[in-house]
Amino acid sequence: MNEEKLNIEILELIAASLANEISIENKKKLDLWISESPLNNNVYNDYVNTWELFNKTEITSEINIDDEWEIFKKSAKINEGKIVKFKFASLLKYAASIIIIATISITVYFILNNNKQTEIIAQSQVIVNTLPDGSTISLNSNSKFSYPKVFNKLQRKVKLTGEAFFEVTHNSERPFIIEAGKVLIEDIGTSFYVRYIADENKTEVIVKTGKVAVYKSNNPEQKTYLEAGEHGVFSSTKTNIIKLPENNENYIAWKTHKLDFENENLQNVIKVLERTYNKKIIYSPSISNCKLTVSFKEQSLDAVLNVLKATLNLNIVQKQNYIEISGTGC
Structure with a gap:
């Protein structure tokens, strides 16, 4: 089964589950999919939360059930001469769950696809690559860099092992953040160098133009700012970041x-x-x-x-x- 068909089947199982119209066999399939990864679990919980919010919303008298039923029959091509085995209330509930699924399935699709990472590995030569937002990265040999195929709306987060030089297209509403070991480097309109070698237990950041914020991944409130011509060294065994002048390139x-x-x-x-x-x-x-x-x-x-x-x-x-x-x- 290809990925697109799998996603459609999962959405149908979630819709049936929300409407309490899921079979025992399909419930097992859904439970297995949910347990396969934290991402799947989060996606399912998002649907459940949306469905619960929908159920708490009062349906006003402006909705004409008979008219809505006629519209549903035509769209579903139901023949009046055939016996419909669904109870009407269950059918409406199932149809409502399908509507809820449809309205947020695009978001889930992008969540699933945004999670897909493009990985660049420079083995014996320098690689220069332009990212989806127009930013440029020069990756030195023996280095690895990964980024999502589509950046999300809140931030542009990438990951580096090795050393690279970044020329970032600045966007204050979607900060560009580099994960280098336990250190995060956030662009504030700049070009800068990052070096992270796991065996060395340190991360280095040197700013050529502009400004960056550097902070520990578990302490984002405590930021150290580096400006052009400054060199920051973060040791994984210490809490502070050392700032040094950088006199050559x-x-x-x-x-x-x-x-x-x-x-x-x-x-x-x-x-x-x-x-x-x-x-x-x-x-x-x-x-x-x-x-x-x-x-x-x-x-x-x-x-x-x-x-x-x-x-x-x-x-x-x-x-x-x-x-x-x-x-x-x-």
């Missing part, structure tokens, strides 16, 4: 292909190179504190390594899955 070198180092320790340079070029680099402790001042633009990893080798008198060996750097120290 090496954090998005994997996107811009621009690197700028000024009197930087070589160990920090290597970390940036690993994330920029998606290559594991092993280095000897003796060279970790060597200082480097240099800039690169649209350069290959080989070109960058050749400059490091010549500048710091290093030994660089290309292995199959990694690069090994050594030297006498500085």
Whole structure:
């Protein structure tokens, strides 16, 4: 049975249940569907609540039962010459439940479909994608991003594991929210970078333009605001968010292909190179504190390594899955 037919059958079972006209066999089918997931249970409860509200509403004398019955007969193509086995009251109740189902089934359809997620996985290269609202995400290698095919009316919530750069189409009535581990990042008209690696037990947010609000998923009232040029670090083992200044854009070198180092320790340079070029680099402790001042633009990893080798008198060996750097120290 395809998904569309299944949804129609479930709606019919719910309608029969609300009208107390459901068979024992169909009741078992409905109960099984409800127990399959929390979403199914929530959808069923929404129908029940709507039906209970309908039953509490007084039917006024403006409704002519005879006229309504004639309309129902014509629409249902009932032949007067045939015996109708439904009791009239039950039939009206069942018909009413069908009407209730029909009026909110579109909403339920969108609830079910909005729950469907599109997942993007960047393995060895950067992926740039435009979201349904016009926002753009640049996803670095070894990262995963998911979002609903259709954003709901209240918010645009997405999920990130890894690192990405966002250029968000701002909409104050439908905030753009990124879930990165235990941290939520809410756009307030901006472009910004997010890095969340589960093994590192921290989430980093760097704002390039505009402003963002960062807060813990279980404490949305306690927000930390970051503005352009600020770097926020949230540790999963601590409650506070550390704010730091951000003086260069090496954090998005994997996107811009621009690197700028000024009197930087070589160990920090290597970390940036690993994330920029998606290559594991092993280095000897003796060279970790060597200082480097240099800039690169649209350069290959080989070109960058050749400059490091010549500048710091290093030994660089290309292995199959990694690069090994050594030297006498500085």
